[in-house]
Amino acid sequence: xxxxxxxxxxxxxxxxxxxxxxxxxxxxxxxxxxxxxxxxxxxxxxxxxxxxxxxxxxxxxxxxxxxxxxxxxxxxxxxxxxxxxxxxxxxxxxxxxxxxxxxxxxxxxxxxxxxxxxxxxxxxxx
Numbered sequence: 001x002x003x004x005x006x007x008x009x010x011x012x013x014x015x016x017x018x019x020x021x022x023x024x025x026x027x028x029x030x031x032x033x034x035x036x037x038x039x040x041x042x043x044x045x046x047x048x049x050x051x052x053x054x055x056x057x058x059x060x061x062x063x064x065x066x067x068x069x070x071x072x073x074x075x076x077x078x079x080x081x082x083x084x085x086x087x088x089x090x091x092x093x094x095x096x097x098x099x100x101x102x103x104x105x106x107x108x109x110x111x112x113x114x115x116x117x118x119x120x121x122x123x124x125x126x
Contacts (some may be wrong), residue, residue: 001111003039005104007032
């Protein structure tokens with residue numbers, strides 16, 4: 001997410017817009033394509049790798065308490081889908097009406113906050 005945010009903010013990583021009414025644009029440097037595709041691949045791998053295992057890892061912390069596992073799954077999926085709604089509405093609205101930079105950095109900041117919360121709770125893992 002941070003790499004995607006950089007592609008929206010760093011001028012050397014962002015292609016220059018074509019002139020209005022022009023039939024040809026200046027060719028884009030290959031480094032812009034490399035950084036963009038690397039960011040997309042890393043985001044996809046990170047999302048795919050965590051999406052399938054995150055709920056299982058969380059529920060494993062409550063292996064001896066089936067009732068608590070049910071409560072965990074209820075809250076896990078409530079927050080998962082709530083975050084999806086916010087990402088599909090609020091972040092898209094910000095990207096359309098404020099700037100792409102703000103939208104990307106909101107996503108990057110939320111990932112950093114989630115990582116910090118995870119690290120704060122890691123001392124409780126068994």
